[in-house]
Amino acid sequence: MRATASVLHVDLDAFFAAVEQRDKPSLRGKPVIVGGTGGRGVVATASYEARRYGVGSAMSGREARARCPHAAFLSGRFHAYRETSGRVMQVLRELSPLVEPLSLDEAFVDLATAGLPDLEVATVTEAGARLRARIHEVTGGLTATVGIASSKFLAKVASELDKPDGMTVVPPGTELDLLRPMKVSVIPGVGPATAERLRRAGIHTIAELERVEEDELVGLLGKAQGHGLWQLARARDDRPVLAERETKSISSEGTYDSDLTDRRLMEGLLTRQAREVGARMRKNGHSGRTVTIKVRLHDFTTLSRSSTLSSPTDDGATIARVARTLLGDLDTTGGVRLLGVGVSGLADWVQEDLFGDAPGEEEDDEVVLPEPPRRAWPPGADVVHDEMGAGWVWGSGSGVVTVRFETAHTPPGPVRSFRMDDPALHRVVPPSED
DNA sequence: TCTGGGGTCCTAGGACCC
DNA sequence: TCTGGGGTCCTAGGACCC
Numbered sequence: 071m072r073a074t075a076s077v078l079h080v081d082l083d084a085f086f087a088a089v090e091q092r093d094k095p096s097l098r099g100k101p102v103i104v105g106g107t108g109g110r111g112v113v114a115t116a117s118y119e120a121r122r123y124g125v126g127s128a129m130s131g132r133e134a135r136a137r138c139p140h141a142a143f144l145s146g147r148f149h150a151y152r153e154t155s156g157r158v159m160q161v162l163r164e165l166s167p168l169v170e171p172l173s174l175d176e177a178f179v180d181l182a183t184a185g186l187p188d189l190e191v192a193t194v195t196e197a198g199a200r201l202r203a204r205i206h207e208v209t210g211g212l213t214a215t216v217g218i219a220s221s222k223f224l225a226k227v228a229s230e231l232d233k234p235d236g237m238t239v240v241p242p243g244t245e246l247d248l249l250r251p252m253k254v255s256v257i258p259g260v261g262p263a264t265a266e267r268l269r270r271a272g273i274h275t276i277a278e279l280e281r282v283e284e285d286e287l288v289g290l291l292g293k294a295q296g297h298g299l300w301q302l303a304r305a306r307d308d309r310p311v312l313a314e315r316e317t318k319s320i321s322s323e324g325t326y327d328s329d330l331t332d333r334r335l336m337e338g339l340l341t342r343q344a345r346e347v348g349a350r351m352r353k354n355g356h357s358g359r360t361v362t363i364k365v366r367l368h369d370f371t372t373l374s375r376s377s378t379l380s381s382p383t384d385d386g387a388t389i390a391r392v393a394r395t396l397l398g399d400l401d402t403t404g405g406v407r408l409l410g411v412g413v414s415g416l417a418d419w420v421q422e423d424l425f426g427d428a429p430g431e432e433e434d435d436e437v438v439l440p441e442p443p444r445r446a447w448p449p450g451a452d453v454v455h456d457e458m459g460a461g462w463v464w465g466s467g468s469g470v471v472t473v474r475f476e477t478a479h480t481p482p483g484p485v486r487s488f489r490m491d492d493p494a495l496h497r498v499v500p501p502s503e504d
Numbered sequence: 505t506c507t508g509g510g511g512t513c514c515t516a517g518g519a520c521c522c
Numbered sequence: 523t524c525t526g527g528g529g530t531c532c533t534a535g536g537a538c539c540c
Contacts, residue, residue: 105508112508114540127540130506173511173540259513261538294514295537318512325508360532370507374534410509 071307072220074189075242076181078198079217079225080205082158083234085175087117088212089150090142090450094462096474096482101141106131107449109327110407114146118234142464144450149499157208165201168311178222180311194218195239202237210478220245221307227256245305250277257302264291279303316416320356321364322346323410329368330406333397338439340397341390343411348386351413357382358413361392365400366408375399382417389413445490445497447471452498458486460498471495 082088086104091097097117103125105114113134116125123138131143155174162169168180179201186193198216205214213235217228220242227249228238240248253275255265271290273279279287280303288296301307322343330336340363351357362376375396383389393411447453447466453473454460461475461483469490475483488495 108508109505110508112506114508128507130508132506176540259538263537292515315512319510321510323509328505362533372535376533378532407505408508412511 071224071245071305072182073242074182075191075194075218075220075239076189077219077222077225077311078179078181078194078201079222079229080158080162080177080179080201081215081217081229081233082155082175082205082209083213083215084115084117084121085155085212086115086146086151087120089147089154090144091117092210092212093150093452093478094474095476095478097142101125101138102144103131103134103138103141104144104146104450106134107143107145108325110325116141142449145448147450147452147499150452154209154212158205158212158214161201161204161208165197168313170311170313170315178225178311181218191239191241195237198237198239202235221305222309222311223258223302223307224248224305226258227252230256246280249303249305250275250280252276254279257299259295259298264295267291276303317354317356318416319412319414320347320350320354320358320416321362321410321412322350323364323408323412325366325408326406329404330409331402333402335439336397336402336406336409337394339409340393340411342439343409344390344393345386347411347413348384348389351384356413356416357384358416359383360413360415361389361396362412362414363393363396364408364410364412365397365402365406367402368405368407370407372408373400378415382415383413447490447497454496454498455486455488456494456496459483466490 087102090102090104099119101120101123102117103113103120105111108131111131113125113127113129113131115127120138120141125134125138125141135143151174159169159171159177162177162179166179166181166184168183170178172178181189181194181197184197186197195218198218202214202216205212215229215233215235216237217225217231219225219228219240224240224245228240231238254260254268254273267290273282279299284297284300287300290296291299324339324343359382360376360378362374365373377392377396389411447463449463449465451463453463455473458475460477461473464472464474464485466472470487471490472485472487474485
């Protein structure tokens, strides 16, 4: 904990939904739900209009639809989110060189390296207000909520207090007054399982947590978490803001609308995922030694199997071969709802190919997968029609796509339906870039 | 037909080495 | 021939975060 309130946490409000409302004027002021469109999807972000109906993150699409049937359900345009996030991160870096992104919509900023005249409460408050205004400006109207305090922990807690479009500054010295009445679940790292353990031990608030001996907490939660919580309950947190974080693993997984039982199909899907992982590794200059598969059975039991190679790889065919072998150890007769492949134990270099074998030319991984739909028309996707101009997919199904013609820069236009294979209709961003 | 996808970190047991 | 401890690597599972 620092003597000054010099750690800032920013959180973009209902980020994915806000980007959609910015780009699609007809959605402004209406409930918008990103995610939850597939048969087994969950909500990634709900706009505040949708939250009023009790829709929240991680809720199943089915339940979200039941609670708010009139919402627009969109499948997400990650290129747009990444682009907007990039602009925000740039603004943060103009404030201070020490910026630690936590996700597309969240980051810590170290104000101690921001070159402010001082770090008095009034000064950092002013800096936070200017920052929020700049974010609004560069994103075309998105709002952010800011917390400023003497540590990462307190800054993050503070940014939860005045959402959306707000700011909370915790004056140094008042941290424990703020924390003590709060529930333990406000502590990052205390999820449902830990909260339940603490509840059974009679610990509900941070004030109660503060009264527990460190040894008792370690006995209850284990060494790392017990010690960590004991510190946080006293507002002790010296974690620095770190601009660079090393990637530890790269993975790809998918949940399928109906359970898989065909082993050949499973192998084909793993192979495709392995190739995607390999491609991403090569793109980022990564290679790794440990290949892990993840299998979620029909009853949600989740299994993993891993194998460590003698030297690192970034080759999709190699990853795929290991993945298929690992799958061979597992009994999947009951059906599989999720399959995934990942590589960890990353090195930032690739072993030289000592024997001159060209990788990726093996013939043994040719597995025929069912043809994907000729075109993907996910709800929310940007499209252009040769005569009608620019718009976005409102919905699709039964061979028909429904499009609303509007962009952020045009007034809402008509809604029209087309056959899915209408050659006049084009996706603006190909599926592979999403 | 409850329960995504991309990650991080921790724990615990066994193998193996010194 | 017996006893013991520490460190590291690997594997499987679980909690958690956005």
